[in-house]
């Protein structure tokens with residue numbers, strides 16, 4: 742079933758060193774291409790397309806309809822999506838602050854009851870595996886539970902060129918199989934969750950409308 746998926750890029754670093762800049766764009770392009778090849782709609786969300794300067798004011802802090810246009814448009818895309826691919830570099834063993842900053846602009850009600858896939862990369866040898874571990878916690882709190890398989894890409898600049906195509910000499914079939922496992926899990930869960938969301942007599946508990954204190958913990 743064709744799904745509506747968003748690929749969030751967690752890279753805004755357009756400066757060097759370290760080289761190359763915006764390595765994540767290669768990885769996000771590779772993810773987007775694979776989803777499109779799978780017959781899905783996949784839109785790459787680039788944090789540089791949003792003006793997030795100035796004091797932090799999330800989308801849900803504005804009166805209805807009063808948020809800046811770019812935030813409003815992205816809120817609608819997040820709400821309409823069936824699932825998300827989260828592409829993050831590893832910065833000091835943590836997920837990209839650019840990614841969490843962008844995602845934090847939207848309430849969990851927009852992401853909830855849809856799956857996510859964690860894709861990390863690095864210029865070095867660990868492929869962002871340590872960042873991926875804390876992304877599980879983060880994405881779970883956001884409501885878009887990560888699927889169990891993950892993609893980690895060490896030395897991503899040696900795997901993908903600037904267009905997200907394999908570099909010469911890379912064993913593409915092997916990488917394709919590795920990507921496929923995670924993206925197929927994402928598609929399976931996205932379809933299952935979409936089916937459940939469309940059932941009459943929705944049993945989802947109410948989302949927090951103001952803040953997490955509505956959790957009602959005793």
Ligand SMILES: Cc1cc2nc3c(=O)[nH]c(=O)nc-3n(C[C@H](O)[C@H](O)[C@H](O)COP(=O)(O)O)c2cc1C
Nearest residue numbers: 752754762763764765830831832833834863864865
């Ligand atoms: C602030 C900063 C922290 C970094 N921390 C790590 C790290 O903890 N582990 C790692 O493998 N690479 C680390 N790197 C190297 C990145 O993997 C590499 O610069 C990569 O290109 C970052 O992705 P980007 O180009 O999309 O920003 C770090 C880079 C920066 C700029």
